[in-house]
Amino acid sequence: MKLRFAPSPTGFLHVGGARTAIFNLLHARRHGGRMLLRIEDTDVERSRQRHAEQIISSLQWLGVDWDEGPVYQSDRLEIYRERAEELVAAGKAYRCYCTVEELEADRQAAEHAGKAYRYSGKCRALTDTDLDARADMQHVVRFKVEPGAIEFHDLIRGDVHFEAELIDDFVLLRSDGHPTYHLSVVVDDIDMDITTVARGDDHLSNTPKHILLFRAFRAEVPTFAHLPLILGSDKKRLSKRSGATSAEEYRDMGVLPEALFNFLVLLGWAPGGDRELISCEEAARIFDLRDVNKSPAVFDVEKLLWMNGQYMMRLSAEEIYRRVTPFLGENPPPLETLRGVIELNKSRARTLKDLAEVMHPFLVSDDSLEYQPEAVKKHLKGDDMVPRMRELHDALARVEPFDVVSTEQALRALAESKGLGAGKYIHPLRLALTGRGASPPIFDVAVALGRQRTLARLQRLIDSLPSLMASASVPSS
Numbered sequence: 200m201k202l203r204f205a206p207s208p209t210g211f212l213h214v215g216g217a218r219t220a221i222f223n224l225l226h227a228r229r230h231g232g233r234m235l236l237r238i239e240d241t242d243v244e245r246s247r248q249r250h251a252e253q254i255i256s257s258l259q260w261l262g263v264d265w266d267e268g269p270v271y272q273s274d275r276l277e278i279y280r281e282r283a284e285e286l287v288a289a290g291k292a293y294r295c296y297c298t299v300e301e302l303e304a305d306r307q308a309a310e311h312a313g314k315a316y317r318y319s320g321k322c323r324a325l326t327d328t329d330l331d332a333r334a335d336m337q338h339v340v341r342f343k344v345e346p347g348a349i350e351f352h353d354l355i356r357g358d359v360h361f362e363a364e365l366i367d368d369f370v371l372l373r374s375d376g377h378p379t380y381h382l383s384v385v386v387d388d389i390d391m392d393i394t395t396v397a398r399g400d401d402h403l404s405n406t407p408k409h410i411l412l413f414r415a416f417r418a419e420v421p422t423f424a425h426l427p428l429i430l431g432s433d434k435k436r437l438s439k440r441s442g443a444t445s446a447e448e449y450r451d452m453g454v455l456p457e458a459l460f461n462f463l464v465l466l467g468w469a470p471g472g473d474r475e476l477i478s479c480e481e482a483a484r485i486f487d488l489r490d491v492n493k494s495p496a497v498f499d500v501e502k503l504l505w506m507n508g509q510y511m512m513r514l515s516a517e518e519i520y521r522r523v524t525p526f527l528g529e530n531p532p533p534l535e536t537l538r539g540v541i542e543l544n545k546s547r548a549r550t551l552k553d554l555a556e557v558m559h560p561f562l563v564s565d566d567s568l569e570y571q572p573e574a575v576k577k578h579l580k581g582d583d584m585v586p587r588m589r590e591l592h593d594a595l596a597r598v599e600p601f602d603v604v605s606t607e608q609a610l611r612a613l614a615e616s617k618g619l620g621a622g623k624y625i626h627p628l629r630l631a632l633t634g635r636g637a638s639p640p641i642f643d644v645a646v647a648l649g650r651q652r653t654l655a656r657l658q659r660l661i662d663s664l665p666s667l668m669a670s671a672s673v674p675s676s
């Protein structure tokens with residue numbers, strides 16, 4: 200058994216494409232087959248080498264490890280021309296000299312008559328003399344579609360039936376000598392011994408043409424599996440409107456590759472029971488294209504983020520550190536400085552980027568923390584600010600041990616003794632330690648920072664109170 204993933208390098212790796220790649224990989228692994236990566240770059244206008252490279256690196260990042268390739272179709276142009284010529288020589292294809300203008304006129308005539316446009320088939324009738332006379336003229340090569348039924352068994356959709364009558368004599372070779380997708384895909388699937396073609400539903404209407412071509416080349420027709428569409432949460436075809444659509448965007452958002460892999464595996468397939476978390480290795484033992492759902496799958500970003508949180512929670516601090524450092528900017532501090540904050544937040548953050556965000560106060564030095572103006576305005580109020588913060592500083596300097604329970608008890612006892620609500624201490628403490636109005640539980644933050652840094656940050660806030668409060672009382676324009 201041999202499968203292939205055959206992206207056209209016209210953009211980033213779309214999540215739908217990523218799922219197609221994953222399903223191909225899993226089916227190949229499950230059945231002890233092989234998987235080929237083929238870059239379908241014969242459309243010179245739209246294909247870019249950089250997109251091919253991006254797609255390849257996204258696949259590697261996702262953990263899709265193909266066995267053969269990448270093969271580039273642009274390296275095989277000569278082969279497609281030869282194969283088209285073979286079909287012409289065998290009378291199964293013919294040269295068509297109709298000009299773009301003629302075809303357009305036919306199209307418009309059909310439109311006026313309210314009929315669906317079809318190629319007239321005019322050039323089928325050219326005699327050898329006609330052809331000789333046109334020998335130097337620009338032309339395309341068209342496939343001669345003969346009437347008859349085209350039936351196949353799709354692994355996902357079951358029995359599919361098409362009538363060749365409804366299919367136009369489609370173009371195989373363009374006038375510039377480049378193959379159309381139909382020709383190159385079939386020639387390659389034959390030459391590369393592909394036994395199973397799993398691709399998006401959007402290709403279903405191409406499949407009867409391909410089957411005619413396989414037959415014309417006297418090659419065995421592979422087994423097909425057309426994967427259901429992926430819809431956005433708005434139940435429309437997944438598009439930019441409903442959020443990120445490329446694997447790269449999710450990587451940059453701080454989604455783990457194994458989480459995205461798991462999430463994509465479940466778009467149209469389920470391991471059974473209520474099970475949601477499954478590794479690539481496990482899925483490769485039980486996945487089968489035959490079990491893929493016919494109906495469209497919904498891409499629920501919230502579920503992906505939940506799943507990513509599940510994966511992050513299970514990683515060690517070392518592993519999280521390794522993965523989060525790209526999000527920490529230049530010169531990230533060493534693991535030991537961050538271990539506490541990682542442990543504290545890894546089960547709270549849904550993405551590596553979120554985690555990097557809450558780690559921010561831990562990355563800056565005690566004297567370069569910036570205070571958010573809105574939080575300053577909201578929480579630094581009252582004439583007693585300075586003594587209130589001094590009392591808190593002293594209480595935290597004395598408390599033993601410096602852990603979450605004791606620090607919280609010390610703060611609450613202090614508030615009570617002064618007849619104040621605990622919030623009068625907690626919010627300024629949060630501002631002192633994180634510079635922000637919101638953070639993970641503040642006693643956890645204090646403990647992760649340690650007594651020394653907690654006190655240093657509190658002292659710095661006390662020292663800055665006069666100027667901070669003065670600036671906050673200036674009415675904003």
Ligand code: GLU
Pocket residue numbers: 204205206207239384397398399402
């Ligand atoms: N290159 C085609 C695409 O990106 C896929 C072709 C195929 O799988 O047959 O849509």
